[in-house]
Amino acid sequence: MNSSKVIQLVVENNLCIGCGLCVYKCPSDALEMKWNSEGFLVANEIKSCDCEGKCLEVCPFNPFPKDEVKTENEISDLFLKNSPNFHKKIGKYNNIYAGFSEEFRLNSSSGGLGTYILTELLENKIVDHIFSIKETKKSGVFYEYSVSSSKSDLLIASKTRYFPVTLSTVFSKIDNLEGKIAIVGVGCFIKAIRLAQNSDPKLKDKIPFLIGIICGGVKSKFFTEYLASKINIKSENIHNPQFRKKNIESSASDYSFACENEDEVEKSIRMKTVGEMWGTGLFKNNACDFCDDVTTELADISLGDAWMDPFDKDGKGTNVIVTRSLLAENLIKKGIQNKSLKVDFLPLENFLASQEGSFNHRHLGLPARIEIAKKNNQLVPPKRNEKEKVPFDFKLVQKQRIKVRAESLEIWKSNPDAKSFDAAMEKPLKKLKLYTEIYHKRRRLNYLRSRFYEILKERILFKNNPN
Structure with a gap:
């Protein structure tokens, strides 16, 4: 049996994120998504595959991508070439905002901007269908990607779902759906769609709009x-x-x-x-450790939570918003003008501060995780920050996070009980906390030292040049 390249190079290297675009792309119909032993949806081979690597072309964690789509930088040059601004941490963009939708805020996880944008796309006939996550009655599944073709359908899908899903449930229908489609997804799923559009031009017209959800990692x-x-x-x-x-x-x-x-x-x-669930890496997919896209750089618009003062004081929820295409920018401006949205410009430095923890982990810590993976002979996709130097104390943090992630899945798999789990994870989590505190103290000392020398330099200059 001919083995699929996506199985050999991605699944067997624990890099499958479950997007399912390989299932859609495979001309041999040799793949399907199944639950693995760690509680993730991953690609499985069900018959011989002779697609010559077509399934691998759309994989967001392909270890050997073509140069034209090597990283998010190259892909954004293909799809967001008209975006006027660029920042190395957030990619190409038009503007950055913070705010909420008056109509949809209370029924959404954050500020309701996702539901507002999708409703506008439908009601203005920009698209005919939405691919987003909804509740399902399937036993033990809870949520999956489904098709919405009206506002009433869409409102069922307005909450955050920290549960594994796959695009394969809707992409199997895409060729038979009349009209255009908008899709909601996290960064790796958006990247997979862009890769599919690059390899199949008809999908560019079929899918004119992508909403990216800023993600802290895919959970089992x-x-x-x-x-x-x-x-x-x-x-x-x-x-x-x-x-x-x-x-x-x-x-x-x-x-x-x-x-x-x-x-x-x-x-x-x-x-x-419950305790820290995101910074520790508990129950997280291994592929997330090799993602450096903090802000869903390849979407038309990126939405996340406004974890910053004063917005974090408001329990009703507020979005941070990054527009990356002209259509996205116009939708936001229209909402502000007709007072459907209460949205203001957000300074770049405030937005960067709101995602600081994720930038530190995904950008600063990434080279250390890549180094560990390569020492273990694991394949990893090319990344933009992989050659940066990582301080020794932060390397310890990364190494321990990797252990915590893996141990959490193994422990739950063998004994799915919260009380036992908490007891078993207490020691590795304490160790991670200790390493993290050491790292933060060193950063704080470095900051204080640099400020001291800045002030000293300013005083010397003033003393020498009082006028």
């Missing part, structure tokens, strides 16, 4: 099971999980996980009481 379905276990609901009894239930009387970060048990009784837990 074990994450949902763990949170449910924290409120004494077994995995087989989870119904209607909600990952970002707002508390509008509190701050933006004071949200809860909630789900119903077998008796349809809703239980919830405030995420603040």
